[in-house]
Amino acid sequence: MSNSSQITLSIEKYRAIKEASININGITLVAGENGSGKSTISKMLYYIFKISSSYNLLIGENLKSELDSVLTLIHLVIRDMHSELRVQRNQYLSELRKLDDRLSREEPSEELLNLLTIQLDRLKLIVGIQNSEYNSNIRNRRLLYMLEDILKDNNVNDKSISQLFDEVIKKVNGIFKSAFKLINSRSDFLLRDELENIFHTDILPSKLEVSELEQILFSLDSNHLGIPYSIQNTLYIDTPMMLGEYSESNHHWNELNKIIRNNAYKDTNKIITNIISNDVLGGDVSYEDDLLSTYNFSFRRNADKEIFNLLDCATGIKSFSILQFLLKLGVINNKTLLIFDEPESNLHPQWIVEYARIIVLINKFIKAKVFIATHNPDFVSAIRYISEKENVLDGVDFYIAEKQPNLLYKYKHLDKDIEPIFKSFNIALDRIEKYGI
Numbered sequence: 001m002s003n004s005s006q007i008t009l010s011i012e013k014y015r016a017i018k019e020a021s022i023n024i025n026g027i028t029l030v031a032g033e034n035g036s037g038k039s040t041i042s043k044m045l046y047y048i049f050k051i052s053s054s055y056n057l058l059i060g061e062n063l064k065s066e067l068d069s070v071l072t073l074i075h076l077v078i079r080d081m082h083s084e085l086r087v088q089r090n091q092y093l094s095e096l097r098k099l100d101d102r103l104s105r106e107e108p109s110e111e112l113l114n115l116l117t118i119q120l121d122r123l124k125l126i127v128g129i130q131n132s133e134y135n136s137n138i139r140n141r142r143l144l145y146m147l148e149d150i151l152k153d154n155n156v157n158d159k160s161i162s163q164l165f166d167e168v169i170k171k172v173n174g175i176f177k178s179a180f181k182l183i184n185s186r187s188d189f190l191l192r193d194e195l196e197n198i199f200h201t202d203i204l205p206s207k208l209e210v211s212e213l214e215q216i217l218f219s220l221d222s223n224h225l226g227i228p229y230s231i232q233n234t235l236y237i238d239t240p241m242m243l244g245e246y247s248e249s250n251h252h253w254n255e256l257n258k259i260i261r262n263n264a265y266k267d268t269n270k271i272i273t274n275i276i277s278n279d280v281l282g283g284d285v286s287y288e289d290d291l292l293s294t295y296n297f298s299f300r301r302n303a304d305k306e307i308f309n310l311l312d313c314a315t316g317i318k319s320f321s322i323l324q325f326l327l328k329l330g331v332i333n334n335k336t337l338l339i340f341d342e343p344e345s346n347l348h349p350q351w352i353v354e355y356a357r358i359i360v361l362i363n364k365f366i367k368a369k370v371f372i373a374t375h376n377p378d379f380v381s382a383i384r385y386i387s388e389k390e391n392v393l394d395g396v397d398f399y400i401a402e403k404q405p406n407l408l409y410k411y412k413h414l415d416k417d418i419e420p421i422f423k424s425f426n427i428a429l430d431r432i433e434k435y436g437i
Contacts, residue, residue: 006025006213006230007025007210007211007212007230008210009022009048010207010211011040011041011044011208012206012208013205013206014204014206015037015199016036016040016407016408017041017408017409017411018408018409019411020041021411021413022041022371022399023397023413024045024337024369024371026363026394026396027359027369027383027392027395027396028372029372029373029380029383029397029398030371030398030400030401031374031399031401031421031424032373032409033403034375035407036403037411038341038342038401039238040199041371042238042339042341043236044195044208045234045337045371046234046339047191047194047195048210048218049228050252051194052191052218052228053227053228053231053232055183055186055190055227057105057107059108059183060105060107060108062179063103063108063176063179064103064104066175067103067116067172067175069149069150070120070168070171070172071096072146073147073150074096074119074120076142077123077127078096079093092119092122099112099115099116102115107183108179113172113173113176117172117173120169121165123165124166127161127165143161144156147164147168150168151164151171185224186225186226186227187225188223188224188225191218191225198249204220205220207220208220212230230335231369232335233335234337235256235326235331235332235337236252236256237341237343238250238341240316240321240322241318242322243257243310243318243321244257244297244311256322259329259331260325260326260329261287265330266330267327267328267330268330269327269330269332271365272361272365273324273328275357276320276324276327276358277302277324278302279354280351281299281317281320281321281324282301283300283302284299284324285298285310285321285325287325295309297309297311315346316347316351319343319346319355320351320354320355320358323358323362332362332366333366334368337369337370338359338368338371339370339371340373340374342373342375343355343372343374344374352376352378352379353382356382357382360387360390360392363387363392364390381418383396384398384418393416397413397414397415397416398413398415398417398421399411399413400412400421
């Protein structure tokens with residue numbers, strides 16, 4: 001079934017987009033001039049599927065943020081334990097570190113709530129044992145200050161320490177209860193907040209809808225995020241400069257670097273990684289999270305085995321290196337949506353074709369779904385004819401952004417016909433004739 005995993009994204013009246021209905025099944029390429037809304041579609045796809053497929057973990061991240069003050073309280077009280085209780089103190093700190101780590105990477109659960117409650121009950125016992133110290137020196141003032149901040153209660157002096165810890169436990173239960181409620185409802189507030197953040201406006205499209213096999217996964221009218229089956233992880237690549245960089249505004253940069261730093265090499269896609277190493281780069285890439293390493297990101301040239309700092313290499317090398325890392329780590333699979341926003345921008349003509357070839361091979365051998373936004377004729381041609389040669393053209397769709405009145409664009413489905421795209425590119429030749437000799 002060639003359309004068994006078809007996704008459709010529909011957008012109306014948003015920014016430069018008048019109307020777009022984009023199908024994603026194998027490789028989808030949208031072409032259009034600058035300012036036609038291609039990046040808007042790319043970001044919409046990324047955040048819709050990023051949030052819908054990682055919803056519970058994102059709720060967990062919010063939960064962890066709300067619990068940080070409580071975890072700090074536990075840490076400090078354990079640190080203040082009597083020196084003769086050093087063995088127990090070290091054990092408690094070790095347990096707390098493990099719990100902190102689990103809260104950072106797991107979705108909310110009753111097990112995590114129970115473990116945190118145990119920590120707080122133990123804390124109440126520790127403070128009770130050391131009651132004379134907490135009532136007679138500066139520790140008491142600091143403890144009451146922390147409890148006042150956590151509980152947002154100005155009357156902590158009127159209550160016993162035991163009562164205050166019981167209130168902290170009650171508050172923690174309430175925070176978890178809210179998280180469980182959000183997981184059960186799958187409210188779309190995370191997506192709405194993210195869209196407002198990345199597009200710097202609280203104005204949303206008149207229509208924004210995603211469906212899978214015609215079943216609606218998300219619509220602005222429903223306030224609910226469905227669970228996608230055919231896309232379960234999403235990667236967004238818009239510039240090779242994202243490699244090794246942290247960005248406050250481009251969260252997908254941070255996500256990509258987190259993936260590269262936190263995974264072990266599996267390299268289950270040797271056919272493609274060997275092509276990149278031998279036919280394109282003439283070398284290989286690696287990452288080492290080691291302070292003693294000369295370079296964390298490195299490029300090793302095949303010809304003479306010389307090693308270079310990858311972050312200082314040409315942008316074209318970085319472009320292929322990002323794909324090489326993701327392939328070697330095994331994070332691209334048949335449930336992956338790969339989004340490329342103008343991938344040709346930092347490549348010379350030969351490597352544009354090579355990059356298109358790698359994308360086609362990723363779709364062919366791994367079955368990952370691909371979305372490409374471009375305005376480069378070589379890239380369009382390469383995707384079209386390499387896909388045909390590799391027998392994956394049935395799953396390829398082309399779209400063109402056609403200009404409408406009022407500087408808006410309507411996206412037209414071309415199926416496999418790329419001729420209209422080339423007609424739009426011919427405008428550049430007309431301009432050369434107009435302004436040239």
